[in-house]
Every structure is written in structure tokens, then in C-alpha cells.
Amino acid sequence: MNTAAVTITYKVPVRRHPVRLFITQQPLGAAGLIIIVLMAIAAMFAPWVAPYDPLAINYNAMLARPSAEHWLGTDSFGRDVLSRIIYGARTALAVGFLASFIGSTIGAIVGVVSAYFGGKTDMVIQRIMDVILSFPIIVLAITVVAVLGKNIVFGLDINLVIAIGLPMVPKVARVVRSSALAIRELPYIDAARTAGFSHLRIIFRHILPNVVAPYLIMLTAFVAQAILAEASLSFLGLGVTEPTPSWGLMLSGAAADFYEQAPWMIVFPGLAISLAVFAFNLFGDSLRDWLDPKIKL
Amino acid sequence: MKISALLLSLAAMLAAAGGSLAADSPKTGGLLKFAVSAEPPNYDCHANSSFAFIHPVRPHYSTLLKFDAAKYPAIKGDLADSWTVSKDGLTYTFKLRKGVKFHDGSAFTSADIKATYDRLRNPPAGVKSLREGTYVDISSIDTPDPLTVVFKLKKTNASMLANFASPWDCVYSAAKLKQDPRFPERNIMGTGPFTFVEHVAGSHWTGRKFDGYFEKGKPYLNGYMAIFISGAPMVNALAAGEVLAEFRGHSPADRDRLVKTLGDKAVVQDSPWVCSLVVTFNTKKKPFDDARVRRALSLSIDRWGGAQALAKVALVRHVGGVMRPGYDLAASEKELVQYPGFSKDINASRAQAKKLLQEAGVPNLSFSFTNRNVAMPYTPVGVFLIDQWRQIGVNAKHEQLETRLYLAAMQKDKPTYDAALDFNCDFMDEPNLALQKYISDDRSSINYSGHIDRALDELYDKQSGELDKKKRYALLREFEKRTLEQAYVVPTIWWHRTIVTHKQLKGWHITPSHYVGQDLADVWLDQ
Numbered sequence: 001m002n003t004a005a006v007t008i009t010y011k012v013p014v015r016r017h018p019v020r021l022f023i024t025q026q027p028l029g030a031a032g033l034i035i036i037v038l039m040a041i042a043a044m045f046a047p048w049v050a051p052y053d054p055l056a057i058n059y060n061a062m063l064a065r066p067s068a069e070h071w072l073g074t075d076s077f078g079r080d081v082l083s084r085i086i087y088g089a090r091t092a093l094a095v096g097f098l099a100s101f102i103g104s105t106i107g108a109i110v111g112v113v114s115a116y117f118g119g120k121t122d123m124v125i126q127r128i129m130d131v132i133l134s135f136p137i138i139v140l141a142i143t144v145v146a147v148l149g150k151n152i153v154f155g156l157d158i159n160l161v162i163a164i165g166l167p168m169v170p171k172v173a174r175v176v177r178s179s180a181l182a183i184r185e186l187p188y189i190d191a192a193r194t195a196g197f198s199h200l201r202i203i204f205r206h207i208l209p210n211v212v213a214p215y216l217i218m219l220t221a222f223v224a225q226a227i228l229a230e231a232s233l234s235f236l237g238l239g240v241t242e243p244t245p246s247w248g249l250m251l252s253g254a255a256a257d258f259y260e261q262a263p264w265m266i267v268f269p270g271l272a273i274s275l276a277v278f279a280f281n282l283f284g285d286s287l288r289d290w291l292d293p294k295i296k297l
Numbered sequence: 298m299k300i301s302a303l304l305l306s307l308a309a310m311l312a313a314a315g316g317s318l319a320a321d322s323p324k325t326g327g328l329l330k331f332a333v334s335a336e337p338p339n340y341d342c343h344a345n346s347s348f349a350f351i352h353p354v355r356p357h358y359s360t361l362l363k364f365d366a367a368k369y370p371a372i373k374g375d376l377a378d379s380w381t382v383s384k385d386g387l388t389y390t391f392k393l394r395k396g397v398k399f400h401d402g403s404a405f406t407s408a409d410i411k412a413t414y415d416r417l418r419n420p421p422a423g424v425k426s427l428r429e430g431t432y433v434d435i436s437s438i439d440t441p442d443p444l445t446v447v448f449k450l451k452k453t454n455a456s457m458l459a460n461f462a463s464p465w466d467c468v469y470s471a472a473k474l475k476q477d478p479r480f481p482e483r484n485i486m487g488t489g490p491f492t493f494v495e496h497v498a499g500s501h502w503t504g505r506k507f508d509g510y511f512e513k514g515k516p517y518l519n520g521y522m523a524i525f526i527s528g529a530p531m532v533n534a535l536a537a538g539e540v541l542a543e544f545r546g547h548s549p550a551d552r553d554r555l556v557k558t559l560g561d562k563a564v565v566q567d568s569p570w571v572c573s574l575v576v577t578f579n580t581k582k583k584p585f586d587d588a589r590v591r592r593a594l595s596l597s598i599d600r601w602g603g604a605q606a607l608a609k610v611a612l613v614r615h616v617g618g619v620m621r622p623g624y625d626l627a628a629s630e631k632e633l634v635q636y637p638g639f640s641k642d643i644n645a646s647r648a649q650a651k652k653l654l655q656e657a658g659v660p661n662l663s664f665s666f667t668n669r670n671v672a673m674p675y676t677p678v679g680v681f682l683i684d685q686w687r688q689i690g691v692n693a694k695h696e697q698l699e700t701r702l703y704l705a706a707m708q709k710d711k712p713t714y715d716a717a718l719d720f721n722c723d724f725m726d727e728p729n730l731a732l733q734k735y736i737s738d739d740r741s742s743i744n745y746s747g748h749i750d751r752a753l754d755e756l757y758d759k760q761s762g763e764l765d766k767k768k769r770y771a772l773l774r775e776f777e778k779r780t781l782e783q784a785y786v787v788p789t790i791w792w793h794r795t796i797v798t799h800k801q802l803k804g805w806h807i808t809p810s811h812y813v814g815q816d817l818a819d820v821w822l823d824q
């Protein structure tokens with residue numbers, strides 16, 4: 001009996017940092033993430049980044065075209081457009097993230113509760129979601145803003161955030177419910193029930209952590225929608241009011257009056273909105289692809 | 298040859314004159330569509346003070362007298378056929394038109410005039426009249442016969458005849474008011490050139506020609522439609538010919554755009570405007586009960602620099618005190634610069650303002666600044682004021698509200714605002730009208746500041762009864778000085794009115810007031 005030594009070479013996979021992995025596997029998503037990070041940095045450090053006070057009126061520079069002094073020109077009050085865009089990122093990102101977080105979180109809880117209890121509870125919750133879904137986002141947001149009015153807390157209109165977040169609830173609830181329905185049938189949930197755990201504990205300790213992936217994907221995707229909704233509401237005069245810098249507001253009012261004489265008043269805030277929405281959409285889509293095991297296969 | 302040439306040129310001249318006459322003689326028919334950039338909060342003339350009301354509603358009503366828009370400020374009869382004023386200036390006798398009918402077919406008589414003016418000067422419980430102060434000098438109204446009405450005054454009033462031409466004093470049916478004094482709040486029923494057809498909230502207001510209108514052959518139009526539309530969509534509608542006019546006023550940018558788009562189809566009319574934007578402080582709220590705080594906020598406003606700059610982008614242009622600059626009873630520039638807040642040395646004024654705030658214990662004052670969500674000129678002036686206050690360390694939060702909510706916030710009974718950008722617009726230059734916002738709360742229905750100042754009331758009464766112009770002028774300067782020192786209500790910048798209409802709209806004339814000349818009785822379409 002001859003014995004021969006067989007050498008098996010086994011290549012241990014190198015564990016790469018998830019961020020590096022994401023950048024390699026999802027370059028477009030990474031580009032989106034970089035834009036988002038840059039915007040967030042600009043928003044956070046606006047007083048140091050912005051060349052001018054975004055509220056300061058300058059009579060001598062009214063409707064000034066882009067120049068070395070004012071890179072993106074000035075508006076009808078002589079306010080620096082670049083500075084207002086940088087500060088406007090604060091409004092966009094704060095309202096966008098908060099509205100998306102509130103809407104997605106409530107939606108996730110509603111979705112899990114609906115799936116977990118099933119039966120009549122599920123039926124009632126889903127019909128309510130259907131009713132909310134039947135309204136277009138902007139119509140529902142306009143109604144909520146008109147009914148609730150303004151409620152400024154720490155410089156942010158909380159009612160505006162609710163108005164934008166509310167239409168997201170049913171969409172997230174639907175997606176999370178479908179994931180939660182599968183999880184509900186798994187043996188460890190049965191085990192938890194047999195062990196006598198309360199419904200609250202099962203939902204929050206055992207189901208919710210397992211629907212984090214769809215939740216995160218929805219949350220990221222909705223930030224873009226929230227930014228767009230905030231811009232639309234401000235454009236319609238229902239969101240942020242002058243002189244607060246807001247991208248949507250910069251597109252309305254005097255900008256509409258002077259679009260022929262000073263097109264930069266409209267072009268640059270419009271580009272800022274487009275870029276932000278584009279970045280969040282790229283990142284959201286890539287995140288979905290990256291986290292979804294089915295797409296990986 | 299010479300004779301034939303002469304005859305030819307004569308014929309040409311006659312043809313041209315004939316053509317011109319034909320073009321200028323009113324044509325009947327057509328529906329006039331015009332834009333109104335806000336909606337009326339209710340249907341009662343006596344309780345309203347906004348163009349949003351008068352533009353769609355005025356064509357349904359008549360008044361005792363009215364301004365001749367083509368010859369402003371000349372006054373002519375509306376429901377009055379003729380009138381006389383007694384030598385002592387205390388009795389006004391009006392002979393009324395015969396055969397005037399209300400839209401429901403009932404006959405108009407002197408009883409309707411009496412009921413209307415009684416409602417205006419002494420409104421029953423639950424009825425709001427913004428003109429109580431205007432008619433405080435009337436002691437009695439007599440109706441010796443159905444076509445005569447006699448007003449007796451307690452004391453002379455220099456502006457009384459002009460008041461009778463007020464476009465706000467719509468004449469209501471006495472019978473309807475007897476049944477329900479609040480009838481006009483929810484119903485439209487007058488003797489005006491157009492009957493009410495419908496009001497679709499958020500969309501439009503329509504009126505149809507009243508066949509029983511008392512002026513034979515008028516109105517020329519078959520009807521009108523006021524379309525509620527504002528901002529850029531309104532300018533687009535005007536440029537596209539979907540509406541032929543907007544009668545309030547256009548910003549310089551809108552005017553330029555319309556003229557560029559419409560070319561020779563555009564007709565531009567402009568005039569100084571009997572309108573100013575004023576800052577009203579709620580004196581029932583702290584710290585605005587302190588004159589030092591109010592004066593500091595007024596001192597920090599660079600009116601001269603602001604007027605010059607804002608005139609390029611907004612429909613404001615002139616610096617003035619309580620009377621429209623240029624009016625013969627208004628302060629001259631030399632007098633104006635002596636008042637607090639009107640100095641041309643803005644740095645000195647702001648240093649003084651900071652000192653006053655320090656003394657009042659509110660160096661870092663923060664408050665809510667209520668404004669209308671009507672873009673022009675409220676938004677630019679609101680933004681301008683907030684910037685001015687920032688320069689003395691004051692933080693004003695801008696709260697722009699829809700007209701109904703804005704008026705609710707400034708309600709006299711329960712005002713909820715801190716400070717507001719209010720408007721002081723009149724239908725003519727007249728101190729008795731212009732000073733209504735500045736006199737005491739218990740004497741004026743449009744004092745939203747809530748202040749009581751008997752010294753101002755006394756000066757107001759003196760000037761009101763003073764028929765000597767020089768003496769009246771001096772009294773007005775005293776009034777102006779005190780009101781600007783106390784700063785319950787402070788003027789900011791006066792308006793300038795520009796209207797662009799389509800060429801086919803005829804018979805409409807600009808006046809310094811956007812409230813006057815809006816009954817559309819003389820308007821016609823050249824189509």
C-alpha cells in the first residue's frame with residue numbers, strides 16, 4: 001500500500017473591511033456615499049465652509065452674476081447663493097434624515113406588529129395603510145402641514161418633518177411586514193412563545209432585529225424622497241420660510257421673478273437638490289444590492 | 298390738383314378720426330377675466346380691508362358717492378344724484394337716484410342708506426365694522442323722504458365727503474339687515490353693475506351683468522371672472538392672455554417680463570400708491586409694552602438705503618412718515634430726517650437702538666414676526682426688516698401666514714402675534730383715514746397694536762376739525778413726531794403701483810389706490 005502525501009492548499013479568504021468591500025463591489029454606491037458625506041460635512045461645518053453669512057443682505061451686490069467674489073452669484077437681496085446652498089444643506093439633510101427615520105421606524109414597527117398578530121389586526125392595519133397609500137406623498141404632506149401648522153423646535157419645524165415622514169409609514173410597513181411574515185414562522189419564534197415571552201419581547205427582541213436590512217434600505221431610499229418633499233413644500237410656501245436658507249425656497253419667490261435676469265438663482269439650488277437626490281438614490285440602490293443575499297447569488 | 302389733395306387729406310383725417318372714435322367708443326359684451334392673488338376672507342364689505350376682497354366683490358355693490366377714476370381724486374355720485382353741504386360744514390344732504398333696484402328686484406330707498414351707515418358707525422352685536430372710527434362724528438341720519446338722506450355731524454370733519462365715496466361702504470338692503478344684521482357676511486346682494494353667480498373657493502369668483510343696473514347702457518361687459526392665482530403662475534396667465542389684468546400691482550421684474558412678452562399688446566400705467574407697510578407691535582405683550590424696545594426696532598431700520606435697493610426688486614419705492622410722501626400734508630424730507638428711525642446716519646441710529654435695548658433689559662431680543670404669505674411686497678420687506686434687526690443683535694423669526702390666519706393672529710380681541718408687518722392702505726390721501734392705525738385702540742377698529750394714547754387722540758381730533766391747511770399741517774407734524782417716538786406702529790417704506798393690462802381692456806384707469814375704480818361699470822373689451 002503506497003501512501004503518498006497529498007498537499008491540499010487552502011486559501012483562507014482575506015477578511016476585508018466592509019466599507020472597502022462596499023466601495024469595491026458597489027462603486028456607484030460609493031460615489032453616492034462620498035457625495036452624501038461631503039454634503040454632511042459642509043452642512044455641519046457651514047459657518048467655516050460658507051464664504052458669507054447666508055442671511056446678510058448686500059444692497060451693492062443684488063443679482064450679481066457668478067464671479068470670483070461670489071462663485072455662484074447672489075440673489076435679489078445680494079445674498080451669496082453658494083453660502084445659502086451650503087446652509088440649505090442643513091435644512092435638507094436634517095428634515096430628510098429625521099422625516100425618513102421617523103417614517104421608516106414607525107413603518108417598521110407597524111409592519112412587524114401587523115405580521116406578528118396576523119388575522120383581524122393585520123387586516124385592519126393593512127386597510128389603514130391602504131388608505132394612506134392612496135394619497136400621493138406631496139398631497140398628504142400638504143394636508144398635514146395645513147392642518148398642523150408650524151411647530152419650531154431647535155430651529156426645525158417638527159410638523160413639517162411629521163408631514164413628510166407620515167406618507168412613508170405604509171410603504172415601509174408593507175416591506176417590513178413581508179419579511180416579518182417569514183420570520184414569524186421560524187422555530188425560534190415558536191420557542192420564544194413556548195417559553196412564555198411576552199408579545200412585546202418577541203417583537204422587539206426577536207423579530208425587529210431580523211428586519212433591520214429592509215428597514216435600512218428603505219430608510220436610505222426615503223431620505224432622497226424626503227429632501228425632495230421638503231424642497232417641494234418650501235417651494236409651495238408650506239415648508240421653511242424666508243430668510244432661512246432652503247433649496248426649495250431658493251427656487252421659489254424672487255428666483256421665479258428673476259429667472260431670466262439671474263438664472264443662477266434657480267440653476268444652482270436646482271442642481272443641489274438633484275445632486276442630493278441622485279446621491280441618496282445611488283447609495284440606497286447599492287445598499288439594497290449589497291445587503292440582499294438573493295442578488296449576491 | 299391742390300383741391301383734390303386737400304380733399305384727400307381731409308377725407309383721410311375724417312377716416313382716422315372716425316376710426317379713432319370707433320375704437321374709443323365702448324363696445325358691449327364679453328367676459329373679463331382678471332387675476333386676484335388672494336381670496337376674500339368673508340363677503341362683508343364693512344368688515345374687510347384687503348384688495349383680495351374688493352377686486353372680486355366691489356362690482357356687486359354701489360356706494361353713496363364714488364371716485365371718478367379717470368379724474369382722481371374727483372368725486373361723483375353713485376347712488377346719490379346730487380348733494381349739498383351746509384355752510385357750517387355740519388349737514389350733508391343727499392338726493393338719491395330714482396328707480397334703483399337691488400339684485401333681488403326690491404326698490405332702493407333712503408332707508409337702505411341709513412341702515413348701511415348705522416351698521417358702519419354703530420355695528421350691532423356680532424357685526425364687525427372696520428369703519429366705526431371714520432364715522433364717529435356723525436350725530437344723526439335722517440330720511441325725510443325715500444329719496445333724501447341727511448347726515449348731521451357733531452363737529453366739522455375735513456374728510457367727510459371723501460368718506461362717503463369710500464369703496465368699502467357698500468350699500469346693503471335695509472330689509473335684509475333687519476332680518477339678519479350678519480346677512481352680508483354670507484350673501485352678496487347689492488345694487489351694483491354685476492350680480493353674483495358663484496364663488497368656487499381656491500378657483501374663481503364670477504359675476505353676471507345686472508340688467509336692472511341704474512346707469513343705462515352699463516355695464517358694458519356681460520360678466521367677469523376673478524381667478525384666484527398668484528406669483529409666477531399669475532404672471533404666466535397674464536403673459537399668455539388667459540387673464541387680461543391683475544389690478545393690485547406688479548413688481549419691477551414682472552412688469553419688465555410682461556412688457557417683453559406682450560410687446561405692443563401691453564399697456565403700462567403707474568402711479569405713487571397710497572399704501573405703506575408698517576410694523577405693528579403688540580403692546581399688550583412684553584417686551585413690546587416698553588416704548589424703548591419699539592423705538593429701538595424702528596431706529597435700526599435703514600429706510601433710505603432700503604427704499605433705494607428694494608425699489609429694484611419690489612413694488613416699494615418711497616420713504617415717508619404717516620402720510621404718503623409727495624402729498625401736500627405729508628412731512629418734507631427735511632422734517633422727516635429729524636424723526637427717530639428716519640435719520641440718514643444709520644450707524645448712529647443703530648448705536649442708539651442697541652443702547653435702548655440694553656436699558657430695557659432685552660439686549661438679545663428674540664420674537665416672532667408675523668407676515669402675510671402674499672409675496673409682493675410682504676416677503677421682500679419682511680426679509681429686509683429681519684436683516685435690519687439682526688444688525689442690532691435681534692432675532693426675529695419669520696412667520697408667513699395665509700391671509701385668513703394672518704388676520705386671525707392680529708384680531709383685536711385676542712391678538713396672538715408679537716410684531717407684524719401690517720399694511721396701511723387707503724382709498725385716498727387723507728389724514729383722517731391714514732391715521733386710523735395710530736390712534737387709540739378704543740377709538741379705532743384697525744388699531745392692531747392695542748395701545749391707548751390720549752395725547753395722540755387729542756392731536757388727531759384737532760387736525761380732523763381743522764379746516765385751515767397750514768394749521769392742520771402743523772398739527773400733523775406734532776402727531777407724527779409723537780407717534781414715531783412712541784412707535785406703537787411704525788411706517789417702513791411706501792409703495793409704488795404699476796399695472797400692466799392687455800390692450801383690449803378699456804375704460805380702466807389707474808389711481809393711487811388699488812381699492813378705487815373697481816366696480817367695472819365703465820370697463821369694456823375692444824374685441
